[in-house]
Amino acid sequence: MNQVNPMKNKHRIALVVSFTLVMLLSFSQVSWATMPKAIILEEALKLAFQHNTSHALFLWEQELAAEREALEKHPHVTAKTDPVGIRDGQFQGPTGSVLLRIPLGENLDLSGTVTLGLQDKGVRLTPAGSLELDYKFLSLAEKPGGGPTPEENRRRQVNNLILQTVDLLVQLRKQLDLRGYEEDRLRHLEASLEAARQTPDYDDLELRKQLRDQVAALAMIGETHDQLQLQLVTLLGASDAALYDPVVRLQDFSATLSEEELQTELFSSSTSLRQAQEALTLAQARLDRERKTRGWDVNASGGIRVNEGKEGDPGWNWDVALSATKTLYPRNIILAELEFAVAQAEHALETQENSLLGELRGAIQVVKSAQDQVQLKGEHLAEARDDLAFRRRQYEAGLVTGLQVQDTALILRKAELDYDHEKMLYAQQVLTLWNLCGRDLQAVVYTVIN
Secondary structure: OOOOOHHHHHHHHHHHHHHHHHHHHHHHOHHHOOOOEEEOHHHHHHHHHHHOHHHHHHHHHHHHHHHHHHHOOOOEEEEEEEOOEEEOOEEEOOEEEEEEEEEOOOOEEEEEEEEEEEEOOEEEEEEEEEEEEEEEOOOOOOOOOOOOOHHHHHHHHHHHHHHHHHHHHHHHHHHHHHHHHHHHHHHHHHHHHHHHHOOOOOOOHHHHHHHHHHHHHHHHHHHHHHHHHHHHHHHHOOOOOOOEEEOOOEOOOOOOOOHHHHHHHHHHHOHHHHHHHHHHHHHHHHHHHHHHHOOEEEEEEEEEEEOOOOOOOOOEEEEEEEEEEEOOOOHHHHHHHHHHHHHHHHHHHHHHHHHHHHHHHHHHHHHHHHHHHHHHHHHHHHHHHHHHHHHHHHHHOOOOOHHHHHHHHHHHHHHHHHHHHHHHHHHHHHHHHHHHOOOOHHHHHHHOEO
């Protein structure tokens, strides 16, 4: 019976493992074959603003809203035609009219009409006009205001797109860095396994397991990389075959974390807080009005009209009316209901302020934690550099092997990546904090990332 040489058996297993690794890596790197294009944040944002459909639709909607608001202040023209008709049993010829209405103010309207008709005696042209007044004394708004302005809507849309673009670039940069590190680590494991095969009776089971795990880790990194590339391609409106290599240059900056200043910015830019303040103001005004008027509503109305009287009675006519109304309802109940509405509005405002303040403090704490992590990773990086220098001196003295130096160099490489990635996270947290406080990121983003 033939005896199997253990060393030869291990050698065959190693060859099979190496072949499998090569095949897996070749398949996982098919999508990486295209040379990636370097892209900086400024270029990415330019493409995102040009090709993002949601942003384009938002800008279109804002333009239409502005035009619609402007039209409300312009004259309204209505044209009407009556081809035929019967009035008081008499056949009427075709008539046409043009109505012009001009809003002069909240309570004052000017309108005019020109009617053109065909009669037995010829063409009849009848102009008419009126000036109408309808004013309610001590009137209040029906609903609280405080909604977002068009500029605030634009800023929020732009900020969201900037944060999305920055996040994709940073995530993709991290995956590319991690892929390069893990590939170097795979080569180190392969070299370690090859060295182990040269050692008689060396148990390389753990090394082969690490090698398999490393291949699986690289495959997962490849899948995440491909997904991020597709998301970035979609966001920037590029072709499906495009690959990007983000260049994330972090600026040397330190965020000012004055809670008092940031709270002022947050409260002044918060639409929800402004709406709560408006609701309280309106509730208090309704209570004050009830106390002053004791429930009476006073209304003034009137108008001046030209050629709008009955047929045969053309000319000027006018009217003025002053009316007062009161709802017969127990006044003490009305006052109690209005006082309750004020208390509710005060509580809603206080709740909204506390919610915003808690959100702000949480965001500040996240930024401070990121700052601490950057400092800690910087200390680890300095230690890793000292360790590598020490290892190299040991290697020159013949105390360690080249593989041990490579292992320490990999630790340094990981420490460098951790430090760079932590700085990227810190920059993202700062941008998130500024966005929360209502700052326009389009004006400040390049002070953090370029």
